[in-house]
Amino acid sequence: MIWLTPPVYGSKEERIESRGYTCEYCHGQGGFLGDRSSPNDSEWKICPVCEGSGKMDAEVTIKWKPNKRENDKQRTHKY
Ligand SMILES: [Zn+2]
Known part of the structure; x- marks a missing residue:
């Protein structure tokens, strides 16, 4: 589980690395x-x-982006 916290230093990209997993493909x-x-x-x-x-x-890159309300307006449901 990854705990998310919005960036403090203005960085919009965050990288989390987790190492040493056993390869499931070749066991x-x-x-x-x-x-x-x-x-x-x-x-x-x-x-x-x-x-x-x-x-x-494992390398997980988290990209933070501004919440744009315009996008929400386009998601109008017809049903
Ligand atoms: Zn493998």
Whole structure:
């Protein structure tokens, strides 16, 4: 869970980094042995998601923007 607080220093962009997650795609293995399409292939395939590291870092960028009331006026419901 991310706790949001409006920026204090006038910055409209905020970055939150969270590191060391296990790659779900390869289950932390960093790759796969063989290829399902060719059973004889025992070549080690590097995981395209974590690029072989087996771990993932999360980077969340939060963009703050002014509340524009004009946008709300356009959202008129016809029903
Ligand atoms: Zn992976």
